[in-house]
Every structure is written in structure tokens, then in C-alpha cells.
Amino acid sequence: MKILVLNGPNLNLLGQREPETYGRATLPEIETLARDTAKRLGADLDFRQTNHEGELVGWIQGARGTADAIVINAAAFTHTSIALRDAIAAIGVPTIEIHLSNVHARESFRHHSTISAVCRGVIAGFGAHSYVLGIQAAVNIIVTRC
Numbered sequence: 001m002k003i004l005v006l007n008g009p010n011l012n013l014l015g016q017r018e019p020e021t022y023g024r025a026t027l028p029e030i031e032t033l034a035r036d037t038a039k040r041l042g043a044d045l046d047f048r049q050t051n052h053e054g055e056l057v058g059w060i061q062g063a064r065g066t067a068d069a070i071v072i073n074a075a076a077f078t079h080t081s082i083a084l085r086d087a088i089a090a091i092g093v094p095t096i097e098i099h100l101s102n103v104h105a106r107e108s109f110r111h112h113s114t115i116s117a118v119c120r121g122v123i124a125g126f127g128a129h130s131y132v133l134g135i136q137a138a139v140n141i142i143v144t145r146c
């Protein structure tokens with residue numbers, strides 16, 4: 001059972017970046033939390049971050065045949081990227097959209113996601129715990145096959 005966790009732009013700055021919005025956990029700390037969660041649930045985790053849209057597209061394409069599910073925090077690309085949407089739609093790997101913050105309680109430009117419609121579901125607003133919930137949802141999809 002293999003889960004690919006993808007992180008988009010500026011998430012490498014977590015811990016210092018707007019902590020009142022995103023919390024004080026760093027990305028390496030979130031990775032540890034995600035790995036502990038996956039281990040407890042019997043899943044293998046591949047955890048990556050990039051600031052580049054094309055790299056995310058490449059990683060999503062590479063998940064076909066190599067990952068059973070994707071958990072993605074596409075960060076700002078969530079609100080702009082048709083390329084990410086098309087990549088997720090193309091590969092047929094169940095994908096869960098996650099966010100640390102509750103994007104619907106923030107600026108209106110964050111209310112629209114280009115990827116939600118091609119994801120199995122969306123988790124937002126639980127801080128680092130959104131990653132735990134996303135991995136739990138991914139395992140549930142893989143185990144129940146639905």
C-alpha cells in the first residue's frame with residue numbers, strides 16, 4: 001500500500017511562514033507525523049515538496065502504476081492550476097486534496113480550487129492534522145476499494 005504525499009509552493013517555509021494561519025510545525029515535523037500515521041496504518045509513504053508546478057505535474061504522472069493513492073497540498077497552485085487538475089484526472093489514481101488552513105474562511109480567491117472536482121475529497125482547516133486525516137482517508141479508499 002503506497003501513498004504519495006505531495007506539497008506545493010512555500011510549504012517548505014512552514015514554521016516561519018504566517019504561523020497564525022499555518023501553525024508552528026515545520027514541514028520536516030509534518031513529514032514525521034505523516035510517516036508515523038502511515039506506519040501505524042501499514043502504508044508506505046513517499047513525501048515530497050516542490051515550488052515548481054511542472055515538477056508536481058511530473059510527480060502526479062509518475063504515480064500511475066507506482067502509488068495507490070495521492071494526498072496533495074497543492075498550496076497556491078490549488079487556486080490557479082489547470083495543469084494539476086488535468087494531471088490528476090489523467091492518471092486515475094485516487095487523490096485527496098488537503099489544506100492546513102480552512103481556505104473557505106479566508107480570502108475569496110482561496111474559495112475556488114481547480115483540483116477539487118477531480119479529487120475524491122477535500123480536507124481543510126485542521127492544521128498539521130489535515131495530513132493525518134488525508135492519509136487515513138487514502139488508506140480507507142485503498143482498503144475498501146471505494
Ligand code: DQA
Nearest residue numbers: 073074075076099100101110
Ligand atoms: C494552503 C492554502 C492555500 O490557499 C495557500 O496558498 C497555501 C497553503 C493550506 O495548506 O492551508 O500555500 O494550501
